[in-house]
Structures are given as structure tokens and as C-alpha cells.
Amino acid sequence: xxxxxxxxxxxxxxxxxxxxxxxxxxxxxxxxxxxxxxxxxxxxxxxxxxxxxxxxxxxxxxxxxxxxxxxxxxxxxxxxxxxxxxxxxxxxxxxxxxxxxxxxxxxxxxxxxxxxxxxxxxxxxxxxxxxxxxxxxxxxxxxxxxxxxxxxxx
Amino acid sequence: xxxxxxxxxxxxxxxxxxxxxxxxxxxxxxxxxxxxxxxxxxxxxxxxxxxxxxxxxxxxxxxxxxxxxxxxxxxxxxxxxxxxxxxxxxxxxxxxxxxxxxxxxxxxxxxxxxxxxxxxxxxxxxxxxxxxxxxxxxxxxxxxxxxxxxxxxxxxxxxxxxxxxxxxxxxxxxxxxxxxxxxxxxxxxxxxxxxxxxxxxxxxxxxxxxxxxxxxxxxxxxxxxxxxxxxxxxxxxxxxxxxxxxxxxxxxxxxxxxxxxxxxxxxxxxxxxxxxxxxxxxxxxxxxxxxxxxxxxxxxxxxxxxxxxxxxxxxxxxxxxxxxxxxxxxxxxxxxxxxxxxxxxxxxxxxxxxxxxxxxxxxxxxxxxxxxxxxxxxxxxxxxxxxxxxxxxxxxxxxxxxxxxxxxxxxxxxxxxxxxxxxxxxxxxxxxxxxxxxxxxxxxx
Numbered sequence: 001x002x003x004x005x006x007x008x009x010x011x012x013x014x015x016x017x018x019x020x021x022x023x024x025x026x027x028x029x030x031x032x033x034x035x036x037x038x039x040x041x042x043x044x045x046x047x048x049x050x051x052x053x054x055x056x057x058x059x060x061x062x063x064x065x066x067x068x069x070x071x072x073x074x075x076x077x078x079x080x081x082x083x084x085x086x087x088x089x090x091x092x093x094x095x096x097x098x099x100x101x102x103x104x105x106x107x108x109x110x111x112x113x114x115x116x117x118x119x120x121x122x123x124x125x126x127x128x129x130x131x132x133x134x135x136x137x138x139x140x141x142x143x144x145x146x147x148x149x150x151x152x153x154x
Numbered sequence: 155x156x157x158x159x160x161x162x163x164x165x166x167x168x169x170x171x172x173x174x175x176x177x178x179x180x181x182x183x184x185x186x187x188x189x190x191x192x193x194x195x196x197x198x199x200x201x202x203x204x205x206x207x208x209x210x211x212x213x214x215x216x217x218x219x220x221x222x223x224x225x226x227x228x229x230x231x232x233x234x235x236x237x238x239x240x241x242x243x244x245x246x247x248x249x250x251x252x253x254x255x256x257x258x259x260x261x262x263x264x265x266x267x268x269x270x271x272x273x274x275x276x277x278x279x280x281x282x283x284x285x286x287x288x289x290x291x292x293x294x295x296x297x298x299x300x301x302x303x304x305x306x307x308x309x310x311x312x313x314x315x316x317x318x319x320x321x322x323x324x325x326x327x328x329x330x331x332x333x334x335x336x337x338x339x340x341x342x343x344x345x346x347x348x349x350x351x352x353x354x355x356x357x358x359x360x361x362x363x364x365x366x367x368x369x370x371x372x373x374x375x376x377x378x379x380x381x382x383x384x385x386x387x388x389x390x391x392x393x394x395x396x397x398x399x400x401x402x403x404x405x406x407x408x409x410x411x412x413x414x415x416x417x418x419x420x421x422x423x424x425x426x427x428x429x430x431x432x433x434x435x436x437x438x439x440x441x442x443x444x445x446x447x448x449x450x451x452x453x454x455x456x457x458x459x460x461x462x463x464x465x466x467x468x469x470x471x472x473x474x475x476x477x478x479x480x481x482x483x484x485x486x487x488x489x490x491x492x493x494x495x496x497x498x499x500x501x502x503x504x505x506x507x508x509x510x511x512x513x514x515x516x517x518x519x520x521x522x523x524x525x526x527x528x529x530x531x532x533x534x535x536x537x538x539x540x541x542x543x544x545x546x547x548x549x550x551x552x553x554x555x556x557x558x559x560x561x562x563x564x565x566x567x568x569x570x571x572x573x574x575x576x577x578x579x580x581x582x583x584x585x586x587x588x589x590x591x592x593x594x595x596x597x598x599x
Binding site: 001002003004006007030032033034128129130131133151152 | 220221478480483484486487522523524525526527529530531533
């Protein structure tokens with residue numbers, strides 16, 4: 001994956017989470033994962049198309065999702081209802097949008113799909129053609145793994 | 155509606171309903187066979203399998219199925235049927251089977267179609283079928299005036315009912331033994347050495363791995379042994395002095411290992427040597443595709459780009475430069491350096507920025523720097539040149555073998571592979587090329 005793509009995602013994730021969740025946000029060590037990866041339980045996915053193509057996945061456990069949604073809404077949410085789902089989707093949207101703005105400034109032109117939220121246990125995501133960069137972000141509410149798999153269009 | 159018509163309709167309907175077994179049909183030596191479709195993952199056309207030495211005759215090699223390495227078996231050879239030799243570049247029909255969790259590819263003469271049948275019409279095989287051992291046949295079925303033999307692939311290829319006298323099992327059992335015993339064996343072959351020296355040597359082998367992830371293997375054993383003799387003379391006879399105590403010792407030991415100009419631009423003399431070596435690259439396409447895994451901070455890649463651009467003026471040069479070290483690879487696209495470190499041949503491509511000199515777009519646009527792990531899938535087209543200096547020695551034995559397989563797969567026939575100056579491969583698929591004091595490997599088939 002091109003190095004230029006990486007930083008915008010890391011930075012915007014950091015900025016947005018700090019703003020909306022407010023608590024301590026710590027970035028873990030970045031690493032690469034190959035084709036098949038288990039998903040933690042709640043995953044918001046945003047697709048990219050244009051000069052580059054691929055997807056960004058925001059992956060967290062159900063408890064983390066509830067914690068983050070509670071913090072963002074300022075009330076205690078205990079079940080994975082419409083409000084929680086909409087909140088996590090919005091979070092994914094905010095982070096990707098900010099990263100994409102930065103990439104636009106660098107000269108890459110592409111579009112986003114609206115985020116989709118997927119929940120369930122023991123899911124896996126597979127990308128045979130492109131390896132994924134994992135940006136682990138540690139919050140008080142738990143860990144979010146930002147899973148970026150994008151590449152130049154062939 | 156007449157009763158007859160209705161009856162026919164009903165009969166037809168019931169026949170359609172009763173299709174409960176679908177099989178992929180194919181031919182082997184003019185006869186029709188079928189395999190249960192539930193066992194088939196996909197069908198595809200493929201060629202250029204990577205040969206696996208010392209495997210059974212029916213094993214054609216391994217194949218990279220979008221990142222998964224699968225074994226490929228020639229069913230005709232396995233059944234002692236005539237297998238015509240295919241010409242270079244001709245695609246062969248392959249059925250990819252999923253048996254338990256294992257994927258395996260089988261080559262057949264030609265794949266026909268999918269046939270749906272009622273499983274009740276399958277008849278048990280008759281002992282008279284001589285061409286294939288009867289225990290491998292699930293049954294016989296007639297469809298559309300053709301007789302199909304349904305193969306029991308699980309029996310043929312799976313773990314179930316495996317015959318100890320065949321199959322790749324012994325290979326797997328041999329490999330790890332060879333791995334552990336390698337350095338000592340080699341030593342014994344060469345000349346009698348005292349057991350003490352052997353212990354010292356294996357200790358050095360261990361510590362090199364511990365401190366610097368340097369793995370002693372056939373790739374570098376010759377250098378390591380030579381260096382060890384030298385090292386003993388440098389350090390004196392005392393056991394503690396010979397052994398590597400810490401990372402600094404390991405670095406000192408490894409210092410002569412690294413290829414010339416590691417982490418720097420190639421000096422003019424080295425540039426000329428590489429240019430002489432690369433002149434042997436023949437391609438009739440308009441592009442020279444290059445892969446530079448382990449490119450680090452990019453000095454090597456920029457040097458290569460300049461050499462190739464000068465050499466192949468009529469062709470487009472495209473370089474994929476990869477590294478797993480995020481910090482190094484992040485600086486590579488915008489590398490900043492001082493004028494005194496730039497050799498003359500690179501000067502025309504250098505531009506001045508506010509922080510110092512950097513490489514201009516003329517060279518930069520030829521290169522795609524990527525953060526990438528070579529052991530994952532490598533989704534880019536085949537290349538004419540691979541430059542992987544001092545890379546393989548820092549992978550485990552198993553991954554080194556995988557690396558060579560990946561190189562074989564990604565390289566066009568006749569392409570050149572450049573390893574570190576102290577690294578050698580002895581693989582039947584590659585021949586050695588020497589030019590201007592440098593060694594490279596040319597892919598034979």
C-alpha cells in the first residue's frame with residue numbers, strides 16, 4: 001500500500017476520536033495483515049472508488065461500540081439499537097471523510113460509498129488482492145481497529 | 155389437457171425435481187469422468203506451475219491461487235494415462251478441489267460441463283473397469299447417452315484411505331530434519347572439524363538469529379562458514395571472544411555480509427557493473443517491469459531507476475519498491491540528502507527543495523513505493539527484473555523457500571534475479587549469470 005495513503009487515515013482517526021469521544025486516545029503500532037482477517041463483532045465499512053479503490057473498515061467489539069456510542073450521545077446505551085448503529089456509522093463517515101479530504105489535497109481523486117454497518121460473531125473479511133493496514137486505536141471504551149485496504153486502480 | 159400429456163408433464167417435473175447430484179465432467183484420455191460439484195471450489199485454466207523437487211511424478215508443482223499456495227496434481231500421470239506434453243504458454247484445464255480444509259488442483263485433459271443427475275441412477279462400479287483402480291470410483295452414471303465414471307476424490311487425494319506408499323507425505327517428514335541438521339552436515343562433508351568448533355559455529359548460527367534475525371541456510375552458508383573462520387582469527391582462540399555476546403558483536407560479524415552500497419546511492423563504479431549486468435535483459439515489450447522488495451529508504455531504488463532509465467531509453471521503466479519497515483518506506487518517496495552524497499550520474503535527476511536535495515519527478519514517477527509484506531499476496535504483474543539484495547537471509551528457512559517460489563512465480567522467463575553479493579541459490583529453475591563481477595540468476599523456463 002502506498003505510504004501516502006496511510007498517514008491521512010491515522011491522523012483523522014486520531015483527531016475525530018479525540019473530538020467526539022473526548023477521552024484519552026492512544027495509537028498502537030501499525031501493522032499489515034494478509035488476506036483473511038477475523039472481525040471483532042461490529043464493523044462499519046466504507047468503500048472507495050476512483051483513482052484508488054478499496055475499503056476502510058472500522059472494527060470493534062460490541063462493548064466498545066456501545067461505549068463509544070454512549071460517549072458520543074452523552075447517555076448510557078446498553079443495547080445495539082438503531083441509535084448505536086447510526087452513531088458508529090456516523091463515526092466511520094467522519095473519519096473517512098476527513099482522511100479523504102486530506103488525500104484530495106494530495107491530488108488523489110475518488111468517491112466514497114455511504115458506510116454500511118455489519119454486526120455478528122465469528123465473521124471474517126477477505127481481500128485476496130490487497131493486504132490490509134491495521135491502525136489500532138486504544139480508547140477508554142476499548143480498542144478500535146481501523147483496517148485500511150486500498151490500492152491504485154490497475 | 156389430455157391425460158397422456160399431463161402424465162408426461164408430471165414425469166418431467168418429477169425428473170427435474172429429482173436432480174440431487176451435480177458433477178463437473180471432464181475427460182481423461184478420451185473417457186468421460188465426473189467429480190461431485192460439492193468438492194469443487196472452482197475451475198480454471200493455468201500453466202507455469204512451480205516445480206517442487208523430489209516430489210512424486212504426478213505432482214506438477216505448486217500454484218499461487220490468489221495468494222493461497224496449492225499443490226497441483228496431474229490426474230493423467232496419477233492414473234498412468236497418457237499425458238501429452240503441452241507447449242510453453244498453453245493453458246491447461248485445472249479443477250480446484252476443496253477436500254477437508256485443503257485445496258488441491260488437478261490437471262485434466264479438458265473440462266466439459268456440469269451435469270445434474272439423480273443420485274439414485276448412479277450404479278456401483280463394475281470390477282471390469284481396468285483403467286483406474288476400482289476403489290477410486292464411486293459409481294457409473296449415464297446421462298445424455300454418455301457414460302460417466304464418478305471419481306471418489308476424497309479417496310484419491312484426501313487423507314481418508316491414504317495409501318502409505320504414495321503421496322507427498324515423506325517429503326513433509328524429511329524437510330524439518332534437513333533444516334535442523336544442515337549446518338553441521340555441511341561441515342562434516344567439507345573437512346574434519348573438531349567438535350568444539352562445531353559447537354562454536356552452531357552457537358554463532360543461533361546468536362545471529364537471536365540478535366539480528368539472520369538465518370543461516372543454503373542461501374548464505376558458504377559465506378557464514380568463511381566468515382566464521384575469519385572471525386576466529388580476528389578474535390583469537392578464546393571461546394568467549396569467538397562467541398557473539400550481543401547485538402553489536404552480531405553487527406560486526408555481519409558487516410562484510412551486506413552488499414556494496416547498502417543504504418547509499420550506488421557509486422559510479424557499481425552503477426557501471428549493474429548496467430553491464432542489466433544489458434542482458436531482453437524484452438520485446440515496451441516496458442521493463444522491476445520489483446525491488448526490501449527497498450528500505452529508497453537509495454537502492456533510485457540508483458536502479460537511474461541505471462535502467464539510461465539503459466532502456468526506448469522503454470518505459472516501472473519499479474515496484476516494497477518494504478515492511480514503515481519508517482524507512484515513509485521517508486523513501488520524499489528522501490532528502492546532501493549534494494556530496496549524490497554520484498554524478500544521478501545529478502541530472504535531482505531537484506533542490508527547501509530542506510535539501512531530493513529526487514525529481516522524472517525518476518520518482520517510475521517508482522511506486524509501497525508498504526508491503528512480501529509474504530502476503532503480491533498483486534502486480536510479472537516482472538523482468540527482481541532486485542532483492544540481502545533480503546532472503548533475514549527470513550526463516552521456511553519463508554526463504556517461499557520467497558524463492560514467489561520470485562519464480564513473479565518472474566518472466568529469461569528475467570534476472572539479483573540477490574545480495576553473499577547470497578546464492580541453487581534451484582534448477584534458475585541459471586547463474588556473471589557479468590562485471592556481479593552475479594545474478596536467470597529464470598530458465
